[in-house]
Amino acid sequence: MPLQLSTELGKVYVTDECIAVIAGSAALDCYGLVGMASRKQLKDGIAELLGRDNLSRGVEVRRENDMVHIDLYIIVSYGTKISEVAHNIQAKVKYVLNEVIGLKVDHINIFVQGVRVSR
């Protein structure tokens, strides 16, 4: 179910896919995050084959009783304070979604799916 914004001239719908892309690209701005972990192998696999940017990878938008939840499946860099990186991502995603589409997200859940060790 897309997000609805009502104006006198009509309604504006913002799809969950769009929200996921905004959330995903906001997260990529955060330091310590080195990648998103795919939850839907098939869908993301096809997008990759088609050579498309897949900014919504590892992002799920859920709604429960009028509450908006966003789940982010991330990979962080080894040697960073993971709790702090996760917290920074939560703050950034919440801020950007409110700024760009006026969406107040109730929960942003972070699932650290991997840690990348470079050399």
Add this chain to the structure above:
Amino acid sequence: MLRKRFINGSDFAGMALLGAEYLQANAEQVNALNVFPVPDGDTGTNMNLTMDSGVRELKSKPSPAIGKAAEALSKGLLMGARGNSGVILSQLFRGVAKSLSGLEQADSVQLAAALQHGVDTAYKAVVKPVEGTILTVAKEAARHAVQIARRTDDAAELMREVHRKAHETLQRTPEMLPVLKQVGVVDSGGQGLVYIYEGFWRSLAGEGAADTALIAQPGAAIAPRKPERTSAQSRLETEHIEYLYDMEFLLTGSWAVPERRLSTRRPSERRLAGTAIPSSSLPTTISSRCMSIRGGPAMC
């Protein structure tokens, strides 16, 4: 000026201590610059807490070997990292510590190489490095350090050049990150790093080595460079606000307008904006500007 060819563990501890003090003394000013990534005005506080944690670890494990000292600082920074700039700071010094590992003392070439390795490490921990931030300041300063190290064997001279280059790069951050230019500030995290580097070179140059050095001379060397104290978050230009639908004019006079009529005007104002984002969801930066419009001349 005191020439310093080799830096050992206690020199390094002195540098870190003074760097932390410079940062602490200017934390409020760094807070006021904070507009990216989230304009919540806490960069200075976060960096200060991070640095404080690093210095505490360093004090608890004093070592005459620079490798051990750098490792202690790095560990403390990692454990106490707060905010994006704090995490970046911890990565920078993780790289520095790795490079200095096993050394008793370091000369200027090794010091420059350590700074460069810190930057390399920091750049690895992010998908899309945003330029015009603390990362850029550290990168330019380290690159300069490697060049300077070929010309001088004086570590104090090297560190002073690093600070100068960092400061110069900081002034260019608004050209690299549009949001900074829009608000008219330099990057907050970058500014924090410049203060740390300033402490580093002043410590090596023998200008204050202990905790008390700065507190003894308030307002002298550590006075904030920018005299204005207003926060960056409130300095968004009103003419750049695209949607003016949250403007309100308060009427004063001998006749009163019924409340109901005032409230019926608002939907039409919203329509003008061509969007239906409720005014309550405006970013705080813009709302705070509108507050000042409201406080303007009472006319309509």
